[in-house]
Amino acid sequence: MNEIICLHIGQAGCQIGHACWELFCLEHGIQPDGSLCSSNDDNQSLLTFFEPVGYAYTPRMLYIDLESTVLDEVRSGSYRQLFHPDRIISGKEDAASNYARGYFTIGREIVDRVQEQIRRLVNRCHSLQGFVVFHSFGGGTGSGFTSLLMEHLHNDYGKKTRLEFAIFPSPKLSTVITEPYNTVLNTHTGLEYADCVFIVDNEALWDICTRSLNLSRGNFVNINRLIAQVISNITVSSRFKDGTTADFIEFQTNLVPFPRIHFPLVSYAPLCSAEKAYHERNDTQSITEDLFHRNNQMIKVEPSQGKYMSITIIYRGAVSPIDINNTINKLKRDRRISFVDW
Structure with a gap:
């Protein structure tokens, strides 16, 4: 370690x-x-x-x-x-x-x-x-x-x-x-x-x-x-x-694409109260989609007005790599995330 x-x-x-x-x-x-x-x-x-x-x-x-x-x-x-x-x-x-x-x-x-x-x-x-x-x-x-x-x-x-x-x-x-x-x-x-x-x-x-x-x-x-x-x-x-x-x-x-541009925004999912936790749909796809919703972001910005340069998603718990790959591919196909041209 x-x-x-x-x-x-x-x-x-x-x-x-x-x-x-x-x-x-x-x-x-x-x-x-x-x-x-x-x-x-x-x-x-x-x-x-x-x-x-x-x-x-x-x-x-x-x-x-x-x-x-x-x-x-x-x-x-x-x-x-x-x-x-x-x-x-x-x-x-x-x-x-x-x-x-x-x-x-x-x-x-x-x-x-x-x-x-x-x-x-x-x-x-x-x-x-x-x-x-x-x-x-x-x-x-x-x-x-x-x-x-x-x-x-x-x-x-x-x-x-x-x-x-x-x-x-x-x-x-x-x-x-x-x-x-x-x-x-x-x-x-x-x-x-x-x-x-x-x-x-x-x-x-x-x-x-x-x-x-x-x-x-x-x-x-x-x-x-x-x-x-x-x-x-x-x-x-x-x-x-x-x-x-x-x-x-x-x-x-x-x-960090450039040394001086090193301020990542933080997002977290799922976010729900204890009363709703048992009734929420918490599969890999829904949690990943929630990450890109403005209500789950921990800083006040409007993501639709800008573009992403790089993204890291950290999954924790009993998550299948197959589900992760399928979810990422679906996000790419649906063009939910807007990246810079390069």
Whole structure:
């Protein structure tokens, strides 16, 4: 197994991280205290995201925030025993939704501590595959400090893959007036130092919660768990070696036609409430067709007004390769998907 190090930056990145590690622990049979369930016999699949410490396991990750409110919840939460205390790094003053504070001033005060912990994590890996960075484009820490750290990662580990899962500003939902400025500055850095950036936005996720999941009062826990499902499926090939799945590095190879155009859109299916789950038609063809419907996309765009350059579909579960090939051929015949000419 090739190890992957996760870096959760800012309030959004840390909250998404909590949902992700909760899901990873369920999938790998790990208790909140790091102990392994007796039912899980395949310890090798754990080693991508977890490292053994005695008889327990701890995630290969860092929580990083310039203020401690969110991280104090992690330190006192039900999963507090799972995380190494040195890997939860918080400052004393937040970036106030200002890119410059995260990049030039407050962020530079803790970047050395973060780099030291990353070096320790890397030294404990046998074959490091790359980094996965979780953050938001609009926040001061998520934009400014992420840009600073990505530069250091590029300089120190230039040959390792650097993937990002990022919350992009929504067209209508906005919390602070500086979001567009933070986003432009962070995107400029991401063009240079990130290999692939998977983007979602809160407005599309809110719509999925209310329209597809029948949650009249959805919250960020619901949204973060949706994002965690996507991240779990994208990284599943690096964590389990069952079947013919794409490797972690193959995403940037197949989804990035030009180095600077590396912002894939995320879509997920099936999406339905628990009450409707038993009555939905969930065969390979219907799930695949749902993927290309705008209601299943996790970012607010109109796909019919553009063209696709490349697509990766990840199937998970008891799916027959024959059904997959038949479904893909039907999509091609029906011309449901519009590709660029070349």
